[in-house]
Amino acid sequence: MPDIDAVFLALPRVELAGAALQRARDLGASFAEFRLERIRSESISLRDSVLESAKDDEDLGLAVRVIHDGTWGFAAGVALTVDEAVRVAEQAVNIAQVSRPINAEPIELADESVYDDVTWVSAYEIDPFTVPRAEKVALLTDYSDRLLKADGVAHVSVHVAAVHECKYYANTAGTSYTQQRVRIGPDITAHAVAEDRFDSMSSCAPPAGRGWEYLTGTGWNWDDELARIPGWLAEKMAAPTVDAGTYDVVIDPTNLWLTIHESIGHATELDRALGYEANYAGTSFATLDKLGTLKYGSPVMHVTGDRTAEHGLSTVGYDDEGVAGQQWDLVKDGVLVGYQVDRRMAKKNEDVLGTPRSNGCAYADSSGHIPIQRMANVSLQPAPDGPSTEELISRVKNGIYIVGDKSWSIDMQRYNFQFTGQRFYKITDGKLDGQLRDVAYQATTTDFWGSMEAVGGPQTYLLGGALNCGKAEPAQSGAVTHGCPSALFRGVRILNTTQEAGR
Amino acid sequence: MTGIQLTPQDTIERGLALAAAEGADGCVVLVAETSSANLRWANNTLTTNGAMRGSSVTVIATVGAGEGTAAGVIGRSSVTEDSLQEIVSAAIATARAAGPAEDARPLVEGTTGADWALEPEETSVGVYEKFAPALGESLQRATQQNRRLYGFADHEVVTLYVGSSAGLRLRQALPRGYVSSTGKNADLSHSAWVGTATRDFTDVDPLALDAELTRRLGWATRTVSVDAGRHPTILPPAAVADLMTYLFWQLDGRDAFEGQTVFSKSGGGTRLGDTLSPQPVNLHSDPSLSGLEAFAFAVARTSGGSSSVFDNGLTLAATDWIRSGKLESLMTSRHTADLIGVPAATPNIGNYVLSVDGASGATDDLVAGLDNGLLLTCLWYIRMVDPQTLLLTGLTRDGVYLVENGEVTGAVNNFRFNESPVDLLARFTAAGATVPAFSREWGDYFSRTATPPLLVPDFNMSSVSQAS
Numbered sequence: 017m018p019d020i021d022a023v024f025l026a027l028p029r030v031e032l033a034g035a036a037l038q039r040a041r042d043l044g045a046s047f048a049e050f051r052l053e054r055i056r057s058e059s060i061s062l063r064d065s066v067l068e069s070a071k072d073d074e075d076l077g078l079a080v081r082v083i084h085d086g087t088w089g090f091a092a093g094v095a096l097t098v099d100e101a102v103r104v105a106e107q108a109v110n111i112a113q114v115s116r117p118i119n120a121e122p123i124e125l126a127d128e129s130v131y132d133d134v135t136w137v138s139a140y141e142i143d144p145f146t147v148p149r150a151e152k153v154a155l156l157t158d159y160s161d162r163l164l165k166a167d168g169v170a171h172v173s174v175h176v177a178a179v180h181e182c183k184y185y186a187n188t189a190g191t192s193y194t195q196q197r198v199r200i201g202p203d204i205t206a207h208a209v210a211e212d213r214f215d216s217m218s219s220c221a222p223p224a225g226r227g228w229e230y231l232t233g234t235g236w237n238w239d240d241e242l243a244r245i246p247g248w249l250a251e252k253m254a255a256p257t258v259d260a261g262t263y264d265v266v267i268d269p270t271n272l273w274l275t276i277h278e279s280i281g282h283a284t285e286l287d288r289a290l291g292y293e294a295n296y297a298g299t300s301f302a303t304l305d306k307l308g309t310l311k312y313g314s315p316v317m318h319v320t321g322d323r324t325a326e327h328g329l330s331t332v333g334y335d336d337e338g339v340a341g342q343q344w345d346l347v348k349d350g351v352l353v354g355y356q357v358d359r360r361m362a363k364k365n366e367d368v369l370g371t372p373r374s375n376g377c378a379y380a381d382s383s384g385h386i387p388i389q390r391m392a393n394v395s396l397q398p399a400p401d402g403p404s405t406e407e408l409i410s411r412v413k414n415g416i417y418i419v420g421d422k423s424w425s426i427d428m429q430r431y432n433f434q435f436t437g438q439r440f441y442k443i444t445d446g447k448l449d450g451q452l453r454d455v456a457y458q459a460t461t462t463d464f465w466g467s468m469e470a471v472g473g474p475q476t477y478l479l480g481g482a483l484n485c486g487k488a489e490p491a492q493s494g495a496v497t498h499g500c501p502s503a504l505f506r507g508v509r510i511l512n513t514t515q516e517a518g519r
Numbered sequence: 520m521t522g523i524q525l526t527p528q529d530t531i532e533r534g535l536a537l538a539a540a541e542g543a544d545g546c547v548v549l550v551a552e553t554s555s556a557n558l559r560w561a562n563n564t565l566t567t568n569g570a571m572r573g574s575s576v577t578v579i580a581t582v583g584a585g586e587g588t589a590a591g592v593i594g595r596s597s598v599t600e601d602s603l604q605e606i607v608s609a610a611i612a613t614a615r616a617a618g619p620a621e622d623a624r625p626l627v628e629g630t631t632g633a634d635w636a637l638e639p640e641e642t643s644v645g646v647y648e649k650f651a652p653a654l655g656e657s658l659q660r661a662t663q664q665n666r667r668l669y670g671f672a673d674h675e676v677v678t679l680y681v682g683s684s685a686g687l688r689l690r691q692a693l694p695r696g697y698v699s700s701t702g703k704n705a706d707l708s709h710s711a712w713v714g715t716a717t718r719d720f721t722d723v724d725p726l727a728l729d730a731e732l733t734r735r736l737g738w739a740t741r742t743v744s745v746d747a748g749r750h751p752t753i754l755p756p757a758a759v760a761d762l763m764t765y766l767f768w769q770l771d772g773r774d775a776f777e778g779q780t781v782f783s784k785s786g787g788g789t790r791l792g793d794t795l796s797p798q799p800v801n802l803h804s805d806p807s808l809s810g811l812e813a814f815a816f817a818v819a820r821t822s823g824g825s826s827s828v829f830d831n832g833l834t835l836a837a838t839d840w841i842r843s844g845k846l847e848s849l850m851t852s853r854h855t856a857d858l859i860g861v862p863a864a865t866p867n868i869g870n871y872v873l874s875v876d877g878a879s880g881a882t883d884d885l886v887a888g889l890d891n892g893l894l895l896t897c898l899w900y901i902r903m904v905d906p907q908t909l910l911l912t913g914l915t916r917d918g919v920y921l922v923e924n925g926e927v928t929g930a931v932n933n934f935r936f937n938e939s940p941v942d943l944l945a946r947f948t949a950a951g952a953t954v955p956a957f958s959r960e961w962g963d964y965f966s967r968t969a970t971p972p973l974l975v976p977d978f979n980m981s982s983v984s985q986a987s
């Protein structure tokens with residue numbers, strides 16, 4: 017396990033926490049939490065193998081959250097001084113007092129063990145921030161050149177985002193921890209331009225809880241994929257347009273992870289199901305009264321939530337309320353059996369949930385934002401002796417194989433969704449039969465998962481994910497992973513996107 | 520990191536001096552001081568709140584001259600006397616290690632703005648002094664009357680300081696506020712929404728918002744199922760803003776030139792000069808628009824197809840993106856303007872106004888003129904489906920109403936739509952006057968927008984959504 021960054025350890029975290037928590041207590045807070053966060057981020061962009069922009073950012077600040085007279089209060093600041101820590105604590109209590117007339121429910125939190133001065137670091141090899149910029153740019157330029165020099169590629173865009181997140185948390189119950197996470201997300205796209213059309217083909221490499229080693233081949237075979245992208249793009253440009261209709265589809269994990277994210281991940285966030293997100297992203301059809309009975313999908317559907325998977329983007333040692341990372345079931349044998357919660361949700365609904373404990377989904381994306389429930393790694397489990405992707409394809413007479421993610425959208429209760437992808441192959445009599453274009457798939461969530469006939473085996477399982485899932489007001493960003501096998505679905509509605517555009 | 524906090528002006532003067540001393544050929548320092556306060560509620564009670572203060576410093580150092588100039592960009596929140604030297608050195612080292620920047624241009628020259636010496640402006644939770652109790656009252660009333668309210672109030676002030684080695688000393692403070700409010704009936708089968716941008720919350724009355732939500736929920740006394748298909752549809756200004764903001768963000772000049780957007784010409788080049796619509800439609804930005812004021816100068820912390828770190832401080836002039844239905848300008852930096860062959864840079868501006876010459880009246884007037892069709896409230900989860908046509912997908916939400924013989928006669932199910940805002944500009948058959956309109960989808964990020972209501976005779980409601 018790498019060490020916690022020495023510069024972060026040199027910050028007066030314990031002193032500032034002590035001053036803030038004491039002030040909150042003195043002002044009558046029944047509970048208070050302190051966070052000191054230092055988030056380094058780097059963004060490198062190349063266009064046609066030329067460096068277009070490179071930025072190195074650091075967000076450093078402190079935050080205090082209190083429960084005062086049964087009401088939340090949150091405040092944040094940037095100066096790392098005792099005076100500022102005290103001021104921020106006072107602000108937090110002040111806003112709790114201003115908010116008291118709007119608060120109808122006294123806040124109570126589910127209990128959690130106390131963790132005294134613990135440390136946790138995520139699993140990675142090379143901190144991207146220790147690699148010289150020139151070396152990173154040289155590698156990305158090489159990857160870009162491989163595509164740009166190929167026939168049929170007019171333009172190439174390459175972008176890499178890397179994040180190094182250090183967090184110190186302490187609360188009035190006695191928990192304190194120091195935690196460090198590293199994550200990275202590459203985006204590589206080749207563009208083709210023809211007389212009458214343009215299109216693109218992107219790398220399917222997911223973002224990951226890894227370091228720079230990911231870009232040099234640990235966890236993804238860049239040499240192989242980059243060599244194939246120009247050919248895939250050329251095939252797509254020459255491909256026939258799809259006939260809209262109903263098809264059996266095999267979906268690759270490089271696409272299905274996003275469907276899981278939208279139609280299962282978000283739908284099983286309990287705050288959403290209870291209406292707390294109604295003004296923004298919406299609610300969920302998976303309401304609490306349906307726990308244990310809702311038929312989410314076919315019996316082969318087993319979905320878990322966790323904040324423990326190695327290299328998972330949502331993986332932590334402890335969440336932003338001092339709760340340890342865990343793993344649990346969300347959907348078992350096709351039935352809804354769990355949610356993602358934080359301490360308040362867990363306490364308020366412990367009778368229905370059947371457990372008095374939070375499963376640790378609280379997260380704030382920076383010191384300047386309040387912790388809220390965010391998505392855990394939500395993963396569709398493979399079948400232990402399950403089939404390969406080719407085997408799933410062989411079971412389809414007339415269908416489409418969908419690879420890579422692109423467009424996505426889902427409605428306010430997580431029912432109606434529509435997705436596209438990077439490439440689509442016609443399946444004829446159990447074999448791939450050339451690419452198609454202009455494909456979108458559209459369905460209602462429980463119908464779709466109910467039509468899932470089979471999931472692939474562990475050999476098809478891949479960790480997909482997103483670096484920037486959005487939630488809440490003010491908007492916060494969250495990184496999350498979705499493990500997923502290939503899967504076979506019967507009778508899925510396929511749209512032709514040019515027809516949708518009225519052409 | 521526990522050294523003395525510098526004022527923004529001192530950070531800039533000190534930073535520029537340090538850069539010069541260390542041999543940088545040019546330097547720009549941006550300091551943004553932010554304060555904000557927010558309240559959020561759902562199910563008639565508070566959910567979260569916040570009073571935050573933030574700070575960001577960006578140092579852009581350049582080395583070399585002419586075409587060989589390279590840039591290094593380092594960003595930090597809150598800087599002290601001690602750490603400023605580190606940041607400047609890091610920016611210079613980054614510039615020295617980088618190759619020549621393709622967007623290099625002489626730094627924008629300037630002088631000291633009139634309000635340069637002023638302190639940052641601030642907001643605090645005090646901005647809700649009247650709003651919070653009135654909100655509390657509306658939440659209690661809703662509980663008594665068996666309705667549910669959800670919403671968010673946000674107020675933020677950003678004070679931006681820009682200084683450069685070419686003499687620029689600019690300061691501008693911008694407030695940004697809005698309230699977004701949803702109301703549902705007891706069994707959650709019906710939903711309505713209102714939202715508005717506000718400068719300082721003196722013009723926002725939660726009880727009035729609640730009354731409007733209640734009125735619209737009342738329209739759902741009769742419910743009607745409507746099938747998927749192309750329907751005559753009235754988009755009120757908010758829904759038009761939901762779609763237009765996405766179009767606005769597609770105006771990148773370089774992307775268009777390189778054959779990647781709806782504004783690319785087949786065969787090469789851009790569609791500048793092309794007629795997008797036979798209607799006299801205008802899409803216009805101007806940083807000095809009353810009530811929609813935006814930053815009056817370009818600000819860039821990274822370079823891209825329409826922006827350049829070398830262009831920081833460039834004065835932004837009123838720009839027509841679309842005029843009388845023709846594509847007039849695309850967003851460019853000085854570099855990409857040269858690249859695509861236009862005479863001057865037309866950078867991004869933080870507001871827009873969509874208008875139709877000669878159009879008057881409000882949404883209610885379009886309703887009065889519609890025999891049979893739909894009236895929307897807002898749109899949601901709008902994402903690109905096909906960049907070639909700017910085909911977007913998304914949902915209707917929080918109020919789709921049936922219009923019959925010029926009157927709202929009931930509430931209708933939600934739909935998923937697939938439509939291109941570029942096509943819509945050519946297909947609408949009636950429009951109203953332009954008014955400030957808050958986009959439900961994008962307004963938290965981009966709130967300085969004004970749009971008209973539009974009637975589209977054949978809006979593509981591609982499938983029914985059972986969401987409410």
